[in-house]
Amino acid sequence: MPETCVIGGSRYFGKRLVQRLLDAGHHVTVVNRGSSAPPAGARHLIADRDDERALADALGARTFDVVVDQVCYTPRQADVARRVLGPRTGRYLMTSTVEVYAEEDAERPVGEDAFDARTIAVDLDAELSYGEGKRQAEAVFARDAALAFTAVRVAHVLGGADDFTGRLAHYADRIRAGRPIAVPAVNRPATYVYVEEIAAFLAWAAERDFTGPVNAASHGPLTTVEVCAAVEARLGRRAVFQEVESGEVSPLSFRRAYAMDNARATALGHRFLHTSDWLERAVAETLGGRA
Template identity: 70%
Template sequence: MRDVCVIGGNRYFGKRLIMRLLNSGAHVTVVNRGSSAPPAGSVHLVADRDDEAALAAALGSRTFDVVVDQVCYTPRQAAVARRVFAGRTGRYVMTSTVEVYEHEDSAEPVGEEAVDPRKVAVDLALPWDDAEFRDAHYGEGKRQAEAVFACDPAFPYVAVRVAHVLGGDDDFTGRLDHYAEHIRKGEPIAVPVVNHSATYVYVEEIAAFLEWAAGAEFTGPVNAAAHGRLTTADICAAVADAVGGGAAAEFRAVESGEVSPFSFARSYGMDNSRAERLGFRFGRSTQWLAQAVTETVGARTAGTGEVR
């Protein structure tokens, strides 16, 4: 029986990951701040992962085959985890993001080598504890967190660079709801003058990928994305179908200022070939897009406003 620790994981694809691990027969320990209880069958430890002493105390003498860190956003958090889990785990899987490639702009899919965490400078003195700063530097925080694990490894580590996630009735981001509201009201959707496609992954697929990565033996960064890029128009067409009533998306190109979610002024779609060579098979985004959108925004019966 595998002994797995999940840090965070109390919502969205983290919950699905925990259920997959439990269903596989793993012994699962979930560490979070106690804001919500993890799925039944797991062990719940309450600790703030930013508080090194509290995290170590909560863990006690426990050791794990693998740790899956769902909520590592900064190099400070990575440094704490590196110290606390050194000697406690045989493997560490950090959930990273496509946004580590935020400075890339390539017509070709971007591979993991575009951002080598061993070459990323780490600055622990930056105000990482400030929520506004952290949100504004999301990609940089993830890059530097990866670097902490990569530059002086305390254990074999993996950084799963997750594409934009779609699907599920518990999608808390509000991004698809933004489109649904604009389409229902007939309001134009702001997009860049040159609006690039991007790579995505279905919520169930990324949970499956993280479970697979937890049990594998490879190390280093790996991109997790479905085959096939999607445009804003692709997503809005699926939203319009889910909303029903003959509505259609209207777009307004803007040269500056805020644009809608899932619209991009640069091209940085991810290359998933490393993951495929290692043995994971992704689906195609067009195969699950309609289902993913319907799960999140639902559909309204034409003319009644009734949610189906």
């Protein structure tokens, strides 16, 4: 059975991924700082991934068929992981983000070739935004010719009673109170993925051998209005939208397109759902019985 290491994996779709891997027969080792235990059946190693010596000591002589890195946010973290785990694994999967396409604003969903991590500058010591941190982390791994590396660029994730982001709750609170929801004057669509769907995709990808970047998103981009419509249906109340030309807008509202093309993943053999298949369920799970 595959020896699989998950870095992070203590919450949201990470813990779902670990459970799916266990159910599929993987021998799973979870590495985190010890804030929470992994599902029963997984080996738990406690280490600070930022501490190269501590990470190496915790791993000992263990080797893995695949590593799934759920919590790599900076190029320095990637560099530590590359040195410590690179020689120990047959393949390295990093959970990346749609935010790596932050400089793109295309009318059509963007494919993986819109951003080539191998071409960008890396600064191991800079203070970086979330998206830029992921871009540079990808670059560190992608430039290691000895490493079989895959970057899974994940769309905005929705669903689950344990959704810690507060994004759907923000809409629900405002709709419930009749308060306006700030949106751009031109509100662009974005791609999304259901929490169970992204866990399933990562588990599926861990058992394949493809490398390079791959977009992970449900079919059917959504606008803020469409997301809110599902919240309205759940609460039985209407949303009030307020268009703003500049300044802060509500979460999941975008002045630029955030739509990804999932054609590569589809060609590799994975079948994504359509957002209409799960949006109402995701809202119900996140909001529970609140009305």
